Amino acid sequence: MKASVGLPITIPLGSVLLSAKRVKYCYTISATVSESSQTMGSDEDTECLGILGVDPSLEPYKDHFRYRVKRYVDQAKLFEKHEGGLEEFAQGGYMKFGFNREEGSIVYREWAPAAQEAQLIGDFNGWDGSNHVMEKNQFGVWSIKIPDSGGNPAIPHNSRVKFRFKHGNGVWVDRLPAWIKYATVDPTKFGAPYDGVYWEPPPEQRYQFKHPRPPKPKAPRIYEAHVGMSSSEPRVNSYREFADDVLPQIKANNYNTVQLMAVMEHSYYASFGYHVTNFFAVSSRSGNPEDLKYLIDQAHRLGLRVLMDVVHSHASNNVTDGLNGFDVGQSSQESYFHSGDRGYHKQWDSSSSVLLSNIRWWLEEYRFDGFRFDGVTSMLYHHHGINTGFSGNYNEYFSEATDVDAVVYLMLANRLIHNLLPDAMMIAEDVSGMPGLCRPVSEGGVGFDYRLAMAIPDRWIDYLKNKKDEEWSMYEIMSSLTNRRYTEKCIAYAESHDQSIVGDKTIAFLLMDQEMYTGMSCLIEASPIVERGISLHKMIHSITMALGGEGYLNFMGNEFGHPEWIDFPREGNGWSYTMCRRQWNLRDTDHLRYKFLNAFNRAMNSSDEKFSFLSSSKQIVSSTNEEDKVIVFERGDLVFVFNFHPVNTYEGYKVGCDLPGKYRVALDSDALEFGGRGRVGHDVDHFTNPEGIPGVPETNFNNRPNSFKVLSPPHYPEESVSTSTGIADILDDEADGQAEDDRPELKQPARVKERASPSIENFSPKDMAMDSGPTNDVCNFELSVPLLSPMHFPLVRAYLFSM
Numbered sequence: 001m002k003a004s005v006g007l008p009i010t011i012p013l014g015s016v017l018l019s020a021k022r023v024k025y026c027y028t029i030s031a032t033v034s035e036s037s038q039t040m041g042s043d044e045d046t047e048c049l050g051i052l053g054v055d056p057s058l059e060p061y062k063d064h065f066r067y068r069v070k071r072y073v074d075q076a077k078l079f080e081k082h083e084g085g086l087e088e089f090a091q092g093g094y095m096k097f098g099f100n101r102e103e104g105s106i107v108y109r110e111w112a113p114a115a116q117e118a119q120l121i122g123d124f125n126g127w128d129g130s131n132h133v134m135e136k137n138q139f140g141v142w143s144i145k146i147p148d149s150g151g152n153p154a155i156p157h158n159s160r161v162k163f164r165f166k167h168g169n170g171v172w173v174d175r176l177p178a179w180i181k182y183a184t185v186d187p188t189k190f191g192a193p194y195d196g197v198y199w200e201p202p203p204e205q206r207y208q209f210k211h212p213r214p215p216k217p218k219a220p221r222i223y224e225a226h227v228g229m230s231s232s233e234p235r236v237n238s239y240r241e242f243a244d245d246v247l248p249q250i251k252a253n254n255y256n257t258v259q260l261m262a263v264m265e266h267s268y269y270a271s272f273g274y275h276v277t278n279f280f281a282v283s284s285r286s287g288n289p290e291d292l293k294y295l296i297d298q299a300h301r302l303g304l305r306v307l308m309d310v311v312h313s314h315a316s317n318n319v320t321d322g323l324n325g326f327d328v329g330q331s332s333q334e335s336y337f338h339s340g341d342r343g344y345h346k347q348w349d350s351s352s353s354v355l356l357s358n359i360r361w362w363l364e365e366y367r368f369d370g371f372r373f374d375g376v377t378s379m380l381y382h383h384h385g386i387n388t389g390f391s392g393n394y395n396e397y398f399s400e401a402t403d404v405d406a407v408v409y410l411m412l413a414n415r416l417i418h419n420l421l422p423d424a425m426m427i428a429e430d431v432s433g434m435p436g437l438c439r440p441v442s443e444g445g446v447g448f449d450y451r452l453a454m455a456i457p458d459r460w461i462d463y464l465k466n467k468k469d470e471e472w473s474m475y476e477i478m479s480s481l482t483n484r485r486y487t488e489k490c491i492a493y494a495e496s497h498d499q500s501i502v503g504d505k506t507i508a509f510l511l512m513d514q515e516m517y518t519g520m521s522c523l524i525e526a527s528p529i530v531e532r533g534i535s536l537h538k539m540i541h542s543i544t545m546a547l548g549g550e551g552y553l554n555f556m557g558n559e560f561g562h563p564e565w566i567d568f569p570r571e572g573n574g575w576s577y578t579m580c581r582r583q584w585n586l587r588d589t590d591h592l593r594y595k596f597l598n599a600f601n602r603a604m605n606s607s608d609e610k611f612s613f614l615s616s617s618k619q620i621v622s623s624t625n626e627e628d629k630v631i632v633f634e635r636g637d638l639v640f641v642f643n644f645h646p647v648n649t650y651e652g653y654k655v656g657c658d659l660p661g662k663y664r665v666a667l668d669s670d671a672l673e674f675g676g677r678g679r680v681g682h683d684v685d686h687f688t689n690p691e692g693i694p695g696v697p698e699t700n701f702n703n704r705p706n707s708f709k710v711l712s713p714p715h716y717p718e719e720s721v722s723t724s725t726g727i728a729d730i731l732d733d734e735a736d737g738q739a740e741d742d743r744p745e746l747k748q749p750a751r752v753k754e755r756a757s758p759s760i761e762n763f764s765p766k767d768m769a770m771d772s773g774p775t776n777d778v779c780n781f782e783l784s785v786p787l788l789s790p791m792h793f794p795l796v797r798a799y800l801f802s803m
Contacts, residue, residue: 050443051436054487058435061398065436065444068404072411072441086356086416093357094280098179099155099198105147106155106198110177113140115165120144121174122161122198124154129164153200160184160195176278183265183277184284194267194277199289207293211300213369214256216423219614220450220551221605222307223255224497226262227286227295228269229566230556232584234577239291243298249584251302253559253598254605257425258299259307259372261497263292263362270568276311279358289366296367305369307425308362312355312413313375359413363420370425371417373448377431379406390432397434407446414447425449427491438488453490453549456480460494460540464510469532469646474624474631477644481547482621492548494541497555500566508537508561508597516563520586520593526675532646534593535676535715537561538600538669543642545604547621547633550614552605560587560598596675603674607667613638622656622702630712632702634658638666643712649679650712656704660688663708670713679713686710 049065052058058065076086083089097109108120118136119129134142142165146154155161162174176183180196230246231237237246250258265278269285282292299306362368377385381401390396410428417424428437428448439445459480463472484490495507509516511533519530526534545552563586567579586594608614616636623632629645632655639657643650657663663686670676688706692699701707 051439051445054439054443055435055485058394061394064398064402068407068411069444071404071408075408075412076415086412087360087419090356090360090416094179094361098177098181098280099161099200101153101200102145105145106153107143107145108134108177109141109143110134110163110179111139111141112163112165114168115142116168116170118142118163118165120146120161121164122155122196123159124156124161124198127162155198157198157200157202157205159198161198162196179280180278181280181282182284182289183281185267194265201290205290207290207297209293209297209300209367211297213300213367213423214303214305216425217256217305218612219608220257220305220425220491220553221255221608221614222257222259222491222551222553223250223253223556224259224261224553225250225556226497227260228262228283229568229580229582231581234581236285236577237581239287239295242286243295247295247299247302247304251304253602254609255304255554256609257305257307257369259309259553261309263308264311270570279355280361293366300367305425306367307370307372307427308366308368309374310359310362310371311374312358313373313379356409356413356416359417360420363417363424369421369423370427370449372427372429372452373410373413374429376410376428376437379403379410380430380432380434385432392433394435397432410446410448411441415441418447427452429454431455433485435485436488438485438490450489450491450549450551451484452553453484453492454496455483456492456544456548457494457496457499460507460544461499461510464507469644470629472629472644474626474629474644477543478547478621478624478631478633481544482619484549489551490549491551491553492544493553493555494544495555495558500555500557500562505565506558506562507540508533508558509563509565511536512561516561522591522593526593530593532715534561534596535669537597538674539642539644539715541601542604542667542669543631543640545608546613546635546640547619552608552614554601557582559601560594562586562594593675596673600669600674603667611636611638611666618658620658620704622704628653632656639663641710641712643714645714647714649714650710652709653712654701654707654709656691656700656702656707657688658704658706660690660706662687677713680711 049062049069051065052062079086079089083092097111099106099108101107110118112118115136118134120132120134121127121129125132132144132146134144136142148154161177161180163177164172164174166172176194176196182197182199183194184197185194186192225242225246227239227242228236230242247258262283264276265281265283266275267277268275282289286292296306359371362371380403381388382403383401414426417426426448427450428446429452430437431454433451434446436443436445438448438451441447459477463477481492498504499506505513512519512530515527515529515533519527541554562582564579567573567576569575569577569580573579586592587598589595613635618637619633619635621631621633623630625631628648628650629643630650630653631640631642631644633640634657637659639655641653641655643653664684665680665682668674668676668680668682670679671682672678686708688708691701691705691707694705697703
């Protein structure tokens, strides 16, 4: 057995950030490194830093990029020398470790260099390992080969197994095999330890995939889902029930991608799946491995791609059930985790872990179409992003605080996945906005396809909790939505799954609070709070989708404004599942207003399916009018108009556009079918007028060569409140005369600290033009996104105009 096979999880890439001498750079690392890990180039490969050509302002950090690229190339060469390449190394892990079939026998291998003795125990030997003693090689790998008996495997399929080993102090302990593919627990016993399960079903019981992977969409419209809490009943839902009942709903709402949370086994259900105990095992709460394969195959049948929420930034500190149980005081070189603060994540109470073999396993065994990497910020920096702000200053990203080991791992992981599946989608959950994170490895980037635009939900939380409607800044909203590196794609989302957890509130709950219990019936007139809430819910989600990125994400239930919060079963709530489910009946009940939000969400996604605006390279904000509270922008061949004014209706409101001709409403949040008042005519032709001299922006209207006029109603019913009244005043007025306990609860926590997302510092005049007038003047902002494809659209109070 080769030495490198003994270290498949923690890759010892070094820990000291060295300075490298300056060299010239070119535009690609090399074809040999960027296209395949099977043949590596010379040391001159590290001189080719194409990322500096994309963003010249990174030039002062060339030494940093050269150093980490060299580390990446050197590591890839080691894989080539000792394992035959990166792909072979990643496959070799799960093909050699754990339980595998070899020559009519079951062979079990476990890396535990600190163990003094080891045995395999389980149901098959009555939990007595005296006859199944394992042998240790020079690399710390324990192994045992158990021949079949009578033509049958010595360990029956679906039987329990564990790894028993002796500490240096003479104490024997039982642990789950690190590479176990399935683990279960007795649900009737509180705090019971998990058991590893030998999972090797006979051919007739193995799920056979029937449907090919769907093609990669122009732009991802992602539905983030938690299988366990997807049932309408207060219980844990199954993979097969999710496939049969929930997937068709996702498809009906015109999403093209499903992102599954909590797939890896985790002993603590309330961790949302982020405290992983068994990296190769599916969560047994929702079924077995064959059930998960059924779910993914059914998604592919419906044309839905499936992403997995993968957790490689940390692991559960559960010693009994997880990898931490293998660390018994030995050095870092003989452990799965780094020692000290570098490996132990103080905030998550968990440990760092890198698993190249793991991501290949999920990609090939279960046919996932890509991954959303959790906690990337905590991997990129030695400080893990804890108590650290990011202003966009490049010094914050490229210094001794950068964990180059982790950066190199992520480069290898992205290279591996894209080599195995070129159409795979890799998404980084990174709050820091590190430049180059979503540029190809071939340029010296980290290699992700998309980054989550994590500052956007923070902006909406801040506004909804801390500002009256008339205090909303159109420029701030626009800036938050467009503040991204123009060569690196982002996934926009208006609210995160974290906002659904007990103690916080979703956008719908922030907007309508207790009114959601009594005011959502269509059989009664909507209160001002409900009408405002439904209107702003649609507008917030639609402008986030339209302007916030090159992809869009929605968490399960938020598409129809699911009320209340998520509260996982715990001692404090009597271990109840009542608040850990999705009440689909609210959406499906015809006399409830939830149906309007769901219908608008469906239409919003359908608009992108029809016009492909998310994948458009044309994104031009022509007006952010603070006095009118109106934002106007174009994307592709569409024009969007958003009227955020609470009460002002604008008749004949003039908006600029690029293309001349005739426009019609394509999407209108005020439409009756979406719970609006139907104030905008959909059969009206809007003809353009030329503005100024063609090709001379300063003579145009808002720097646009053409214009047309629209009717733009407010988000608040005009007769309900005067222009100067804010929503907080309305709530106070409605609360007058009520008992104190009956008043709507509007929590006012501290302001959320804004997360910065850096932009390239030196835009050309073509890429950015900003008026120098006062704040209330129209702001003309043009942003070119060269890596996207073209398109265009419109909105007024949330409608969208098409040619």
